[in-house]
Amino acid sequence: MTPDFRIPFLRDRRECEAVRSVMTDYLDADLDDRTQRRVDRHVRFCPRCRRVLGNLRATVDRLAHLEASPELEPDDELVERISRAWRSSEGRPPSSSP
Amino acid sequence: MLAVVNVYLETDEQLVASARVGDERAFDELVSRHARRTYGMVARILGDRASAEDVVQETFVRAWRGLASFRGDAQFSTWLYRIAVNEANRHFARETRRELVSYEDVMMKVPDISADVPARAESSEARRQLERLLAELPGNYRAPVVLRDVEGLSNEEAADLLGLDLRNFKSRLHRGRMALRKALEGLESE
Numbered sequence: 001m002t003p004d005f006r007i008p009f010l011r012d013r014r015e016c017e018a019v020r021s022v023m024t025d026y027l028d029a030d031l032d033d034r035t036q037r038r039v040d041r042h043v044r045f046c047p048r049c050r051r052v053l054g055n056l057r058a059t060v061d062r063l064a065h066l067e068a069s070p071e072l073e074p075d076d077e078l079v080e081r082i083s084r085a086w087r088s089s090e091g092r093p094p095s096s097s098p
Numbered sequence: 099m100l101a102v103v104n105v106y107l108e109t110d111e112q113l114v115a116s117a118r119v120g121d122e123r124a125f126d127e128l129v130s131r132h133a134r135r136t137y138g139m140v141a142r143i144l145g146d147r148a149s150a151e152d153v154v155q156e157t158f159v160r161a162w163r164g165l166a167s168f169r170g171d172a173q174f175s176t177w178l179y180r181i182a183v184n185e186a187n188r189h190f191a192r193e194t195r196r197e198l199v200s201y202e203d204v205m206m207k208v209p210d211i212s213a214d215v216p217a218r219a220e221s222s223e224a225r226r227q228l229e230r231l232l233a234e235l236p237g238n239y240r241a242p243v244v245l246r247d248v249e250g251l252s253n254e255e256a257a258d259l260l261g262l263d264l265r266n267f268k269s270r271l272h273r274g275r276m277a278l279r280k281a282l283e284g285l286e287s288e
Contacts, residue, residue: 023276028253052279062224062282074150082133086129
């Protein structure tokens with residue numbers, strides 16, 4: 001019978017904090033190879049940090065879908081009001097003729 | 099006989115060149131093309147739709163006055179965004195100073211919010227929820243998140259727009275993202 005070897009994971013809070021502090025750079029692929037491997041190794045064994053990273057990635061993905069959100073559409077008259085504002089403002093492009 | 103120019107077919111660069119010499123129709127077309135997206139960005143940075151319109155109006159007024167200074171070495175939209183961010187910062191500075199939320203560690207219980215991302219992205223209620231949480235972020239953290247993650251600018255472009263060095267920008271971006279993540283986890287726990 002094969003013995004059941006389980007490698008206990010001793011949580012190192014400082015390591016967790018260090019890994020979390022670079023998670024944004026990790027998601028942006030902006031880490032040097034050594035640090036990236038360090039994060040990869042840590043999240044493989046630390047379930048809490050693995051969850052944090054997954055949630056952070058999900059948060060960034062959701063933000064990326066907001067840009068075209070209809071919730072922040074201005075009303076139809078916005079463009080007209082802007083046009084009135086710049087037309088009534090003082091000053092014209094210096095290269096324009098009087 | 100005057101040639102009729104269809105402004106709808108012209109590029110931004112062509113419209114800018116026309117507007118520089120006083121062609122108001124050309125600038126009107128630039129406004130039409132960029133007003134909505136500029137409004138969305140400003141509204142998210144300020145966390146306030148009412149103020150966003152004032153800021154956007156002032157943005158285009160400044161753009162009209164400052165066309166001669168636009169060298170064309172960047173896209174018109176980038177130049178316009180720079181004006182908009184500066185105006186938003188000016189507006190923000192006039193508001194009551196907000197307290198920065200202290201950076202907190204992850205809670206003991208960390209719910210999984212990574213499931214059903216596509217479904218969440220399409221749900222209007224989920225979008226409203228995320229917009230609300232974004233608006234509640236401290237301004238120092240919110241602007242980097244809006245420019246980088248919502249508007250899709252690079253770290254360098256966004257840092258430049260905000261007048262921050264890259265390290266400072268990435269630090270604020272990280273704090274903003276983590277604060278949003280935690281807020282979303284908090285909703286999931288309820």
